Amino acid sequence: MQFVQFRGMNPVMEGNPPRILVVIPAYQEERSIGELVRSLRGRYPHDVLVVNDGSTDRTSENAREAGAIVLDLPCNLGIGGAVQTAFLFARDHRHDAVVRIDGDGQHEVEDIPKVLEPILAGRADAVIGSRFLGETGYRGSIPRIFGIGFFRLLVNLTTGYRVTDPTSGFFAVNRSLIEFYSHHYPSDYPEVDAYILMHRLGARAEEVPVRMYSRAEGKSSITTFRAVYYMVKVTLSFLINRIRRFG
Amino acid sequence: MNRVTLFSICASAGLLLYILEMVRRRKLREEYSILWLFGSTVILVLSVKQDWLDGIAHAAGIVYPPSFLFLVGILFILLILIHFSIAISKLHQMNKKMAQEMALMKRSVEEEGGGVTQSPSKR
Numbered sequence: 001m002q003f004v005q006f007r008g009m010n011p012v013m014e015g016n017p018p019r020i021l022v023v024i025p026a027y028q029e030e031r032s033i034g035e036l037v038r039s040l041r042g043r044y045p046h047d048v049l050v051v052n053d054g055s056t057d058r059t060s061e062n063a064r065e066a067g068a069i070v071l072d073l074p075c076n077l078g079i080g081g082a083v084q085t086a087f088l089f090a091r092d093h094r095h096d097a098v099v100r101i102d103g104d105g106q107h108e109v110e111d112i113p114k115v116l117e118p119i120l121a122g123r124a125d126a127v128i129g130s131r132f133l134g135e136t137g138y139r140g141s142i143p144r145i146f147g148i149g150f151f152r153l154l155v156n157l158t159t160g161y162r163v164t165d166p167t168s169g170f171f172a173v174n175r176s177l178i179e180f181y182s183h184h185y186p187s188d189y190p191e192v193d194a195y196i197l198m199h200r201l202g203a204r205a206e207e208v209p210v211r212m213y214s215r216a217e218g219k220s221s222i223t224t225f226r227a228v229y230y231m232v233k234v235t236l237s238f239l240i241n242r243i244r245r246f247g
Numbered sequence: 248m249n250r251v252t253l254f255s256i257c258a259s260a261g262l263l264l265y266i267l268e269m270v271r272r273r274k275l276r277e278e279y280s281i282l283w284l285f286g287s288t289v290i291l292v293l294s295v296k297q298d299w300l301d302g303i304a305h306a307a308g309i310v311y312p313p314s315f316l317f318l319v320g321i322l323f324i325l326l327i328l329i330h331f332s333i334a335i336s337k338l339h340q341m342n343k344k345m346a347q348e349m350a351l352m353k354r355s356v357e358e359e360g361g362g363v364t365q366s367p368s369k370r
Contacts, residue, residue: 071350071351071353072350073346073349074346081346085347085350088351
């Protein structure tokens with residue numbers, strides 16, 4: 001798989017306004033998805049795509065009624081498979097940039113221009129929103145902070161990217177990465193793995209400060225056992241991605 | 248002929264016949280049957296040809312020859328399980344691609360105003 005890095009402005013962008021796709025992977029988010037889509041549509045001219053990852057509630061209907069483009073996966077693929085579907089869509093519909101945000105209201109919609117700006121200016125291939133840069137007022141539980149610290153160390157030691165928030169799911173990527181990710185995108189907790197892929201591609205990644213909120217509804221699905229499992233699995237796939245071939 | 252050997256001959260011969268029958272009835276694909284057929288043939292041959300088994304076991308420094316038979320059996324089972332893990336991973340990858348492709352196609356059909364229902368099917 002070829003990674004063609006567009007230096008400076010993206011060739012497809014020149015002359016025309018950039019085509020931007022805001023992507024929301026959603027599983028059982030019927031309560032928050034409608035409001036989120038409406039606030040995105042009200043604020044920005046971007047296309048809004050909801051990837052419904054096999055929800056059995058009204059996620060799909062609510063997203064459609066709010067005016068989103070909806071892709072319904074016939075079964076639950078997990079976050080990586082859902083986000084990759086969005087990259088396939090963006091690749092086929094010639095979007096110049098993809099912004100990915102969470103469907104549960106954790107990410108601040110007003111911060112979208114901040115993650116897009118370096119991409120539209122051609123300075124970065126990927127921009128990741130960090131809850132730990134600057135005064136963002138994020139408070140998390142101790143195990144969560146520990147896990148984030150562990151992945152931060154892992155990414156910083158092996159890739160050289162200066163990363164503060166390696167598990168952030170609030171990011172934007174340009175056309176080059178859209179094309180690469182439509183072929184290769186990690187499965188669970190893809191954000192940490194993505195750093196190794198970007199490192200191997202020589203992609204330019206940077207962080208910008210964004211606001212994130214603790215989950216408004218429900219509890220985080222991560223139990224202690226699963227947290228340990230994820231740490232081991234992500235570390236393994238992270239290390240394997242360092243030596244993997246991409247055919 | 249001790250009882251372990253007799254049992255081993257019957258079991259491996261039975262397994263061999265069962266696999267062949269499954270392939271014949273197309274309940275088992277040829278590609279998945281090769282390892283099974285190979286494994287049961289090796290165990291059958293070693294069960295019948297006692298002196299071969301004794302020779303190999305002796306060369307490998309194993310005092311009780313039938314335990315070499317168990318070793319061979321366990322190695323084949325391991326091999327087959329790895330083979331399955333690889334096959335499952337491949338199916339997983341194909342299944343993911345298929346689901347993604349279906350979601351994209353369903354969307355493009357809807358866009359053209361095809362007669363597809365607006366809501367996803369409930370499981």
